[in-house]
Amino acid sequence: MSNNFDIITNSSTSKLKLVLKSLLVGVMTSFVAILYRYALAYAEEYSFIFYNFQRNNKWIIPFCFIILAIIGWIVGKIVEKEPFSGGSGIPQVKGIVGGYLTNRPISIIFYKFIGGVLSIISGLSLGREGPSVQLGACTGDILSKKFKSSRLERRLLMSSGASAGLAAAFNAPLSGVLFSLEEIYKYFSPLVLLSTITAAVASDFIAKEFFGLQPVFNFGKTTPIPLTNYWLLIILGLILGISGVFYNWCTLNSQKIYGKIKLKSSTKMIIPFLFAGVIGLIFPVVLCGGHAVIESLSLSSTLELLILILIGKFIFSMISFGSGAPGGIFFPLLIIGGSIGALFGYVVINYFGVNPEFFNNFIIISMAGYFTAIVRAPITGIILITEMTNSLSHLLSLTIVSIIAYIVAEAFKSKPIYDSLLDSLLKKNNINEYHKESTKKIIIANIIHFGSKAENKTIKDIVLPPNALIVSIKRGQATIVPKGDTILKAGDEILTMTDLSNEWKIRESLEALTTVY
Incomplete structure (x- = not known):
């Protein structure tokens, strides 16, 4: 206390x-x-x-x-x-x-x-x-x-x-x-x-x-895509948005498939490792995080090879992550996104007469767009790829493709992947109801968003969850003692006291009041 x-x-x-x-x-x-x-x-x-x-x-x-x-x-x-x-x-x-x-x-x-x-x-x-x-x-x-x-x-x-x-x-x-x-x-x-x-x-x-200071992806100097070719970005954004929705669906279902296998976790975990053995012998380029894939993405590669790399990396990533093995999807999904961009670039360059010097741009742009469609964090995706490539020349095209991919994923009502994975984790741990009351109290901080349900409402008009009480309001540098007729403004930080055992449920309720999605 x-x-x-x-x-x-x-x-x-x-x-x-x-x-x-x-x-x-x-x-x-x-x-x-x-x-x-x-x-x-x-x-x-x-x-x-x-x-x-x-x-x-x-x-x-x-x-x-x-x-x-x-x-x-x-x-x-x-x-x-x-x-x-x-x-x-x-x-x-x-x-x-x-x-x-x-x-x-x-x-x-x-x-x-x-x-x-x-x-x-x-x-x-x-x-x-x-x-x-x-x-x-x-x-x-x-x-x-x-x-x-x-x-x-x-x-x-x-x-x-x-x-x-x-x-x-x-x-x-x-x-x-x-x-x-x-x-x-x-x-x-x-x-x-x-x-x-x-x-x-x-x-x-x-x-x-x-x-050192070298970026994670070193594509060298890239030439910005001219505005006359921006119609291609609309098509690419649509492709990445749909592909991201498909990725999320496959990821969640790969976990469900593993969950249906009636074996101990230690026995089931052998499956992806044996798959790795087979793939390591016949198509090793898709192994591990994906640095080897980036080195293989070039205009000198055949169309068949680029398709095979994309499909192979996608399927093996599903097999690997669905098993629950310790490791992330972040880097592999960037590699898959880059592979989609390479395939798109190969097609438009060889069949639609686009300048070959833009090939690497399509790889870079697609990483950000694919990330945005899957994770639904467009600003993070844009800045991440900018930092990882150490280049600002593609910032506008990155943003356009990311926005389009975001809109497409939202239109399909595809839930952000980490939110979906968290839901699965909570179900696995049987977290779906209020806990018993606790004598320990905590403070939860929330920011009132513009357009939220709580904005311009008095505290007495706010229906708080059980066992929750607003104890302080921070407005700029001032601290306000809350009263029933105190009006909540956008930008206010409200501090709510509740039982420790009810924390997660109270957070969900407060976010619904203060946040606009």
Whole structure:
């Protein structure tokens, strides 16, 4: 209760403390994420060496499949031991920050690290970004407990760690900040911005000391697409929007298919590892995150090869992620989006006379559009690809394609992938009703959005959930003691006290009142 009282009455001095704590979270997260990034880079390198050795020494293939089965079984046991170590990690972070789930940060960091490395060294089509976000959030959670933080500050430090993890994974600090605002919180808050940008910039600075200033994708100098060719972007945006809807549908159904297999998790986990063995022998380019795919996307490739790469990467990504193996979908979906762009570029260049120098533009633009259709975070997607390519020349075309892809996905009523994955996670953990009352109280912060149900309403006209009470309103630099006739204005930050056990349900109800989607 003393921490809650401090949140209500002391906002100015706590900001300085929050910045310093977020700075420490960013620094600590950077080292965890850097170590994980190095480990996965070496794991991916050895994975290709492993499969190349098999192709040159076919007598060893049966023994290698036995090794893959054992590794799959071990990873399955890891996920059984620590269920939150499986999958992307981003839905888990959203669930913990939202108050739906409890966190076991040390256990998750340990098992996520081991499981992720084993999955990549085996060749599974998974990424490092989701796990890096989760590792960062867990690091922030550990430090928040050391600081004896309030529940609100704990959430801020966890989201700061998540932003720092993404920043270190992709050399993309702004994307890390926007990801927290757009995906985890889904609203803009000066306090969230302050904490996340501090952690992300600190983490990115340290990561660049290890990995240098080179962008993740180095396409060289790209020539902007002329306005006369922008009609192509409309077609590309439509294709990416529909493809993103299909990706989300396939991802969720791949999980359902695995769920219907009547075997232990440790036994089912062997399936994607055996698939990796087969693919590693016949079509290794689609293994792991996807750097090998990017190197294969060129106009010198045949149309058949580009189609095969796209289909192969898509199917193997579904098999890999649907199993629940530790690893993200973030990077593989960017690679799939880039493959769609390469295929589109090949067709319009070879059959419609478009200038070949725009080929790489279509790859870059498609990454952002596909990401937006799937994740439904357009600003993050635009800034992410800009940071990952270190180029502003395609900013306008990126934005246009992302907006069109977003509209198409919305028109199909396709739910954002991480929201859908969180729903599945909550159902799996049987979280669907109010918990019993608790003597512990927490403070929940919400921003009143323009056009929301709560805007310009008096507090007495607001129907709050049971066991919830607005205890303070922050309007700019002023703190207002709420009364029944106090009118809520857009931009106000309301602080609501409730039982700790009801946190997640109260958050949902308050967001419905204060947010416009």
